[in-house]
Amino acid sequence: MLAAAVALAGGTDQERQGKPADVSAIPVGSWLAYKVEYLGITCGHMTLESRLEEYRGKPAYHMIMTARNSSFFNQIYRVDGRIESWVDVETMSTLAYISDITEKGKRKIKRYIIDRDAGVVRAEKRGVVETIPYDGGPALDPLAFVFRGRALAGKPGTTFAEPILTDRGPVETISKVGELKRFKTCDGKHELLPIQPMPADKVLFSKKDQVVYWIDPGPGRKLYRLDFKLGWGRLLCKLTGPAEEVADRRGIEKAGE
Secondary structure, three states, X not given: OOOOEOOOOOOEHHHHOOOOOOOOOOOOOEEEEEEEEEOOEEEEEEEEEEEEEEEOOEEEEEEEEEEEEOHHXXXXXXXXXXXXXXEEOOOOOEEEEEEEEEEOOEEEEEEEEEEOOOOXXXXXXXXXXXXXXXXXXXOEOHHHHHHHHXXXXXXXXXXXXXXXXXXXXXXXXXXEEOOOEEEEXXXXXXXXXXXXXXXXXXXXXXXXXXXXXXXXXXXXXXXEEEEEEEOOEEEEEEEEEEOOOOOOOOOOOOOOO
């Protein structure tokens, strides 16, 4: 997410596309807290964390999202969740993805473990394990897709592509970079850069749903806002500052077990 020195016009490929030259492949070393709003009311909380570690002997980016609804909405519809993603540093492709969501007391776990040596993805959904052929090409799960996109985004008006991992294999997905817009944030007023994925074949979202994420256009590429426009309403996640605890209230299952 990547810089290579070039002789044309001075600067790097990234600089000519409007990207800082020192943006890492996936931003690491942060643990941030967000509030989630529905109709202007805080309905939940979320944390996002990214770090560099080893996964089964491979250097990997590890991304973690946790979420819960607020105490008021919890009385109506309790939600707790933890999503984790590991991405190989060398190939920039997902090694594993685990979604563990509890709604109204019902726990739903999805696991995708990529075995490139065997050429398969082992997918577990609702307790059923399925082995899916996999050609070994690069692909990113939905969480890694957003983290990776923060660094790939260029200047306003440009687009970039990322392969997203699906049950049918990698699907190349375009994201569009919009115009800078000024917002009041937890760090004061800032101009933020909007990025909107344009999924095909209902990958990521249905045809009626949209998501736009807003980042600091500088080297840090901090994620300030996530705007979900869904069929039943709009959810807006706003950065509130450094996280002090995970949002998920449940005991945490160790990944891969």
